[in-house]
Amino acid sequence: MRPVRPRLVALATAATLALGGCAAVSDTSDTSGVAPATRQVADGEGVWDADTVHDIAVEVDEDAVAAMVDTYQETGEKQWIEATVTIDGETFERAGLRLKGNSSLRGVSDDAEPTDLPWLVRLDEYVDGQSLDGSSELIVRSNSSETALNEAVALDLLAEAGLASEHAVASSFSVNGADPRLRLVVQNLDEDWEAENFAGDGLLYKAEAGGDWSYRGDDPDSYTDVFDQETGDDDLTPLIDFLDFLNNSSDEEFAAELPDHLDVASFARYLAFEELVDNFDDIDGPGNNSYLRYDADTGGFTVVAWDHNLAFGGAPGGGGGFPRGGDGERPTDLPTDLPSGMPSGMPTDMPSGMPGGERPEGGPGGGPGGGGGMGGRSNVLVERFAAVEEWADLVDQAKADLTAELYDxxxxxxxxxxxxxxxxxxxxxxxxxxxxxxxxxxxxxxxxx
CATH class of the missing domain: 1.20.5 (Single alpha-helices involved in coiled-coils or other helix-helix interfaces)
Incomplete structure (x- = not known):
C-alpha cells in the first residue's frame, strides 16, 4: 500500500514554520490576511486512488466532436457536448465533455484523434448531483512525455511543500473504442477542490492564458477575457480591488500593505517551489498559469499553483527532460524569429522552449520565481514582489528549505x-x-x- 501523501493546505502559519529562521517571515505572516484550513487532505481514495491505473472510457457522437472542434477552430470557444463516461466500470450517462487547455490545443484539427486530446469531464453537467466518490469533474491532461511522471511528481511535491495541490491518477483512457492511451487525470479546481483545501467561504479566480494582471477600471465586464471566476457567487470586486492595489500603489504602499492583501509567506514558497521543479510555465510563463483564491473572512488572497506538465524541464513537442520519438532528440525545426517578450494582447500560449525573450530580470529564471526558460512574460505581482528585498530573501530561504525538505x-x-x-x-x-x-x-x- 502506498504511504499516505499529505495534501497540505497553503497557509501562512505552515509557511512560517517551514521558513523558520528568517526574521521577515514573522512580520509578514502576522499581518497576512489569509488563514486557510489547517487540516491535511490525505491521499485520494476511490477514483483518486493513485495506487491504481484507472480505466476511463468515453462514448460520444463523432459528429458532435467534429462540430465542437470546428467551433473551437473558428471562435476559440470550448463547447460542452454530451457523452457517456465509464470510470472503473461505473457508467455515467449524459455527462459533459469539452476541450481543456490552451497550448495543448494548438493546431488541433478535424482529424485529431479524440483519445489524444485534453478534456474536461463534468459528470453533473446535464444530470444534477451526478458524481463519483464525491467528485464530479476530472481533467484529462496533455503532456509531451509518454508517462506524465513530471506532472504527477510535481503535484505530489507541491502538496508536501504545504501548498494547495490537486489529486492526480494515471489512467487508461479511450474515446469511442479506440486503443487506450496512458493519460494523467487530475482534479479540477472547483467547489469540491476548494472545500478540500480551504476552510470558510471564498472566491476562486483563474487567470486566462490570453490575459494579464493589469487594472482595467472598476467595470467587471472589462475583465471578461482576463480572469474567470470559478467558485462562489459572481463577484469580481475583491479581484478588481487587488489588481488596483498591485498596479497603482506606490512602492512604499506596496511594501507596507501587500501582507494585508496577500499571503506573502505562501507566495514566497510558491515562487521557490516553481523554480525548484523547473516549471517554466507558471504565473509569469507564457500560459499565465495561476489561480487567486480570496478568503471572504480575512479579505486576503492566496496564489494557487496550476499546470505542471512542463515541470522538470518538460516542453511541448518533446525536448526538455522528456525525449520522444525514435531517436529521442529534440526537434530542430522550431522557428527562431519570435519577438522578444510577449506584448499585452498577443497570444501567450506559444509552446514552451521556443526561442523568445528572456524573462524579466528578477523574475523566474533570474531570481525569485518559477523555473527558468524562454518565452515568459512579466507579471506585476512577481516583479514588484521581487523588488522588495525582504521578500526576495523569503524566496531564497524558501528555496533552500524546500531543497532540504523535498530533495535532500x-x-x-x-x-x-x-x-x-x-x-x-x-x-x-x-x-x-x-x-x-x-x-x-x-x-x-x-x-x-
Whole structure:
C-alpha cells in the first residue's frame, strides 16, 4: 500500500514554520490576511486512488466532436457536448465533455484523434448531483512525455511543500473504442477542490492564458477575457480591488500593505517551489498559469499553483527532460524569429522552449520565481514582489528549505519511485518499462541537481 501523501493546505502559519529562521517571515505572516484550513487532505481514495491505473472510457457522437472542434477552430470557444463516461466500470450517462487547455490545443484539427486530446469531464453537467466518490469533474491532461511522471511528481511535491495541490491518477483512457492511451487525470479546481483545501467561504479566480494582471477600471465586464471566476457567487470586486492595489500603489504602499492583501509567506514558497521543479510555465510563463483564491473572512488572497506538465524541464513537442520519438532528440525545426517578450494582447500560449525573450530580470529564471526558460512574460505581482528585498530573501530561504525538505531528504525520489512503480506494474500495455525508466531517470537527474 502506498504511504499516505499529505495534501497540505497553503497557509501562512505552515509557511512560517517551514521558513523558520528568517526574521521577515514573522512580520509578514502576522499581518497576512489569509488563514486557510489547517487540516491535511490525505491521499485520494476511490477514483483518486493513485495506487491504481484507472480505466476511463468515453462514448460520444463523432459528429458532435467534429462540430465542437470546428467551433473551437473558428471562435476559440470550448463547447460542452454530451457523452457517456465509464470510470472503473461505473457508467455515467449524459455527462459533459469539452476541450481543456490552451497550448495543448494548438493546431488541433478535424482529424485529431479524440483519445489524444485534453478534456474536461463534468459528470453533473446535464444530470444534477451526478458524481463519483464525491467528485464530479476530472481533467484529462496533455503532456509531451509518454508517462506524465513530471506532472504527477510535481503535484505530489507541491502538496508536501504545504501548498494547495490537486489529486492526480494515471489512467487508461479511450474515446469511442479506440486503443487506450496512458493519460494523467487530475482534479479540477472547483467547489469540491476548494472545500478540500480551504476552510470558510471564498472566491476562486483563474487567470486566462490570453490575459494579464493589469487594472482595467472598476467595470467587471472589462475583465471578461482576463480572469474567470470559478467558485462562489459572481463577484469580481475583491479581484478588481487587488489588481488596483498591485498596479497603482506606490512602492512604499506596496511594501507596507501587500501582507494585508496577500499571503506573502505562501507566495514566497510558491515562487521557490516553481523554480525548484523547473516549471517554466507558471504565473509569469507564457500560459499565465495561476489561480487567486480570496478568503471572504480575512479579505486576503492566496496564489494557487496550476499546470505542471512542463515541470522538470518538460516542453511541448518533446525536448526538455522528456525525449520522444525514435531517436529521442529534440526537434530542430522550431522557428527562431519570435519577438522578444510577449506584448499585452498577443497570444501567450506559444509552446514552451521556443526561442523568445528572456524573462524579466528578477523574475523566474533570474531570481525569485518559477523555473527558468524562454518565452515568459512579466507579471506585476512577481516583479514588484521581487523588488522588495525582504521578500526576495523569503524566496531564497524558501528555496533552500524546500531543497532540504523535498530533495535532500530523499522524499522526491520516493515519490518518483512510487509513481514509476505503478506504471511499470500496471500499465505495461500502455507504455513499456524502458520508457518509464528513461523518463524517471530524467526527473531523477533534475532532482539530483
Amino acid at each position: 531528504s530523499g522524499y522526491a525520489e520516493e515519490v518518483l519511485d512510487r509513481w514509476a512503480g505503478v506504471l511499470t506494474e500496471q500499465a505495461g500495455d500502455l507504455v513499456d518499462a524502458d520508457t518509464v525508466q528513461e523518463e524517471a531517470d530524467a526527473i531523477r537527474s533534475s532532482i539530483a541537481g
